[in-house]
Amino acid sequence: MADNLETTVAFWYLAIAAVGAGALMLVARNPVHSAISLVIVIFHVAGLFVILGAGFLAVAQIAIYAGAIVVLFLFTLMMLDMRRLPEERVTHRQIWLGIPLGILLAIEGVVVSVGTPEISASIKGAFPPATVSELGGSTQALAVALFNEFTLPFLGASVLLTAATIGAIVLARRVESHEQADFPQAAKASPPDEAPAEPVLEESAR
């Protein structure tokens, strides 16, 4: 990868900036600052994709992660009242799952980066530059891999996402009926045989 000076300089800048912004995302006290740091991480990782010649992945990363997902994070954060969020640091129970997973990921990273040529060649679906240019570019290479070799996982992911979308719609509708139950007038107006909504709001008050 590090063929010439420009690529090396660009790689080290992007790598250091991505890791730095990632650390900033974790330590920032303000959730909006965290979200903005996440956007910076996404940008620099997209830059790394460009160095690797995967232009389609880089652009898709910016359009989808930065352009849609983090915007929705920010959109939600703007709805919250920051001053009412708890100030003290909370240690979550997920930390006991997070630490082993983090160590596992670190080992994986070391193994891949130390034993590079053999291992990355053995990873299924790896495209050497010659094959990519033969197919006509990174977009075509990705399409060939996605719709021939990995058709089944691709369809599986599509079904999973559709299910998640339907789940989101169902959940959103349920919260709507709870909101109605919060207003006494609205609750009185609704038919009495409907079961009273279970209180989910207490969870968010914690």
Added chain:
Amino acid sequence: MDFWAWLILITKVLAVFVLFALGAIPLVLLERWVLGRMQSRYGPHRVGWRGSLQSAADGLKLGIKEDMIPGKSDKGVYWFAPVMMVMPAMAAWAIVPFGPEVEMGRTIGLWVADLNVGILFFLAMGSLGVYGVVMSGWSSNSKYAHLGALRSSAQVISYELVMGLAVLAVIIYAGSLSLIDIVNAQAGLWFIVPQLIGFLLFVFAAVAETNRAPFDLPEAESELVAGFHVEYSGMRWAFFFMAEYANMLLMAALVATLFLGGWRGWTIPGLEALSGVIWFLLKVSLFMFGFFLLRATQPRFRYDQLMNFCWKILIPIGVVNLLIAAGLRMAWS
């Protein structure tokens, strides 16, 4: 790359930058003249010949105005928001082809970069434009700015889908993501003919994405004062203005490139070398004039109308249009 290639590249980048930085000045003037004509009044007519220096004077005034920062704002984000507004608008210009390749000692393409994912790059940069709005609205610590930013982010995210669907139909016809290839694919027939629905969808989405009337809900003067940039002043405010006009120009250029054959047109006798650029500029001007006319004649949507129009009308039409385009393409090939 040798020295000349670098020099050509830097010249192109500077040319696009100057177009971006100074483009707003004549456009604001033209818009005010058109609005004045449409509303039976003069428009600017004091500064210079018939008011032709009005927006230059306004720009100067903004430049020397005090840069106010609200006391309880989030200073870093507040400072950075105009940059996030301007940056994507400027970056997206890199892929716009202004004309065909010309011979000037060597073959030069009249574009900054021919990316093989060009149109996706445009969509990615377009989706980043919302960050400037969200960051400015949140960091100002003002209710009006906050409401404007919330409205704008919901609107831009929704209409991005419409734009994406319209662009996908064009990609299916052209068979390439590169804007140069898309223009070349329109040599026989402009895409507005087979993709009239896609063209209309794209125009609706373009007006909504640039937050222009009749979709200018984020800055509804009557209810939100000026929306997300209400707390900004001086040059920082001018950045928002420049970004808006640069985005309008960009959308006009993209409509011309995707649906109206880009630089294609009859060769103008006497100006053979420049005829491509002239055609392109003519098409862009047509759409800029359309933007002005829309603002002069159309009342603003109500917010729920805006969202219903997008999700219940435009997106279903877009999906069906995409399916038909894909089916026709399969049938032809």
